[in-house]
Amino acid sequence: MINKVYLDRKKPTFKGNLHLHTTWSDGSLPAVQVVEAFKSKGYHFISITDHDIYARTDEFNTADFVTLPGMERGGLNQIADKNPGYHFGVLNDPTVDSELDRFGHLEQFPVPIPWVGDHSPQLLIDDMRAHGNLVIFNHPEWHLTRFEDMVKYDGFFAIEIYNHATEWSTTSSYGAAYWDHALQNGKRVFGIAADDSHEHDPNWKFPEYGGGWVQVQAAALDPVDIVKSLKQGEFYSSSxxxxxxxxxxxxxxxxxxxxxxxxxxxxxxxxxxxxxxxxxxxxxxxxxxxxxxxxxxxxxxxxxxxxxxxxxxxxxxxxxxxxxx
Ligand SMILES: [Zn+2]
Ligand SMILES: [Zn+2]
The missing domain is CATH 2.60.40 (Immunoglobulin-like)
Structure with missing residues (x-):
C-alpha cells in the first residue's frame, strides 16, 4: 500500500461557495453586492449560479478574489409541476477543450425542459459537459431524488452533500446518504457543501449565506488551478x-x-x-x-x-x- 497525501496542511487553501443566486434570477441582491458580501466573510472565490442564466463575471476578479463562471440548470420535472425538479450545478471547466461553444455571460436557457423519458437528466448533463462545464448534482434531498438516480446517471463530478439554504428553509439539506449510495456503487464522485443563498442579509441571526462552503487546496487563486483541484478532489466541504x-x-x-x-x-x-x-x-x-x-x-x-x-x-x-x- 502506497503513502498518499490528500490534504496537506502546508498547502494554500482557498474558501469558496459554488452555489448562490443574485437578481439575475431569484436572488435578493445584485451580483456586485453578493461579491462584496462573500469577500467580507473571508471567501476567496464564488460561482454565481443563477437559475438558467449563465454568469461569466471576470470583471470581479482581483488578486485575492475570483469568480468562476457558472449557473444552475433546472426546470426538468418528471411530473410537471408536481415535484421540485432536477437542478444541476454547472461550472465552467477551463481545463478541457470544449466540444461545443462555451456559454456566454447572461446567456439564458428555456424552462421547463420537456421530460422525454428517464434519460432526460442524462441528456441535460451531457449537454452541459459538451459546452465545457463540470456538473454537480444539486440538493438531492430537497429535490426528493430517488437514490437510484445516483447510479443511473453519469457525468456529474460531485454531489451537493450540504445545501445551507434548504437547511434554512426546509431542513432538507444533507445529501451524504446519496453520496454513499453513489460511492457504494462504484462512482468516483466528490461531495460539495454550498450555500444556495438567495438572501444576503448580514443582520439576520440565522443568515441564509455563509453556511456551507468548500476549502480547496490549489497552486494559486486562479480559476484554472481551483477547477483543477476540484476535479482532483483536493478539497473538503464544511458547515x-x-x-x-x-x-x-x-x-x-x-x-x-x-x-x-x-x-x-x-x-x-x-x-x-x-x-x-x-x-x-x-x-x-x-x-x-x-x-x-x-x-x-x-x-x-x-x-x-x-x-x-x-x-x-x-x-x-x-x-x-x-x-x-
Ligand atoms: Zn436548486
Ligand atoms: Zn440554487
Missing part, C-alpha cells in the same frame, strides 16, 4: 469545522482537524472508526484508522460541538494498492 491534513502513511489514514466532538470514518463495506472522548468531553483534533485492503472507500466526517460538519472527500483504497503490495 463549520476545518480539516488541516489528511493522508495515508504506512496503511493508516490520518486526519487533523479543528476541535471537534466526533470524528467518524465512513468506510465501505466495513464500518470505520468512530472517535469521541465520552469520559473527559475533550475535543478531538486528530484521529486515524487502519486502511483495510478490501475496503472500497473511506471518507471522514468531523462534527463540532454545534453539530456543524467537515466532510473529507473519499479516499479510494484501490488507488493505494496500485504499485503497493
Amino acid at each position: 463549520g469545522p476545518e480539516i488541516y491534513d489528511l493522508r495515508v502513511v504506512d496503511g493508516q489514514l490520518m486526519i487533523e482537524c479543528s476541535p471537534c466532538k466526533f470524528i467518524m470514518f465512513k468506510s465501505f463495506p466495513q464500518r470505520g472508526a468512530f472517535l469521541v472522548n465520552f469520559d473527559s468531553g475533550e475535543p478531538m483534533t486528530h484521529a486515524s484508522m487502519k486502511v483495510e485492503q478490501d475496503m472500497h472507500y473511506i471518507r471522514v466526517e468531523c462534527i463540532d460541538f454545534q453539530g456543524n460538519v467537515a466532510w473529507s472527500n473519499p479516499i479510494f483504497v484501490a488507488d493505494l494498492l496500485q504499485g503497493g503490495e
Whole structure:
C-alpha cells in the first residue's frame, strides 16, 4: 500500500461557495453586492449560479478574489409541476477543450425542459459537459431524488452533500446518504457543501449565506488551478469545522482537524472508526484508522460541538494498492 497525501496542511487553501443566486434570477441582491458580501466573510472565490442564466463575471476578479463562471440548470420535472425538479450545478471547466461553444455571460436557457423519458437528466448533463462545464448534482434531498438516480446517471463530478439554504428553509439539506449510495456503487464522485443563498442579509441571526462552503487546496487563486483541484478532489466541504491534513502513511489514514466532538470514518463495506472522548468531553483534533485492503472507500466526517460538519472527500483504497503490495 502506497503513502498518499490528500490534504496537506502546508498547502494554500482557498474558501469558496459554488452555489448562490443574485437578481439575475431569484436572488435578493445584485451580483456586485453578493461579491462584496462573500469577500467580507473571508471567501476567496464564488460561482454565481443563477437559475438558467449563465454568469461569466471576470470583471470581479482581483488578486485575492475570483469568480468562476457558472449557473444552475433546472426546470426538468418528471411530473410537471408536481415535484421540485432536477437542478444541476454547472461550472465552467477551463481545463478541457470544449466540444461545443462555451456559454456566454447572461446567456439564458428555456424552462421547463420537456421530460422525454428517464434519460432526460442524462441528456441535460451531457449537454452541459459538451459546452465545457463540470456538473454537480444539486440538493438531492430537497429535490426528493430517488437514490437510484445516483447510479443511473453519469457525468456529474460531485454531489451537493450540504445545501445551507434548504437547511434554512426546509431542513432538507444533507445529501451524504446519496453520496454513499453513489460511492457504494462504484462512482468516483466528490461531495460539495454550498450555500444556495438567495438572501444576503448580514443582520439576520440565522443568515441564509455563509453556511456551507468548500476549502480547496490549489497552486494559486486562479480559476484554472481551483477547477483543477476540484476535479482532483483536493478539497473538503464544511458547515463549520476545518480539516488541516489528511493522508495515508504506512496503511493508516490520518486526519487533523479543528476541535471537534466526533470524528467518524465512513468506510465501505466495513464500518470505520468512530472517535469521541465520552469520559473527559475533550475535543478531538486528530484521529486515524487502519486502511483495510478490501475496503472500497473511506471518507471522514468531523462534527463540532454545534453539530456543524467537515466532510473529507473519499479516499479510494484501490488507488493505494496500485504499485503497493
Ligand atoms: Zn436548486
Ligand atoms: Zn440554487
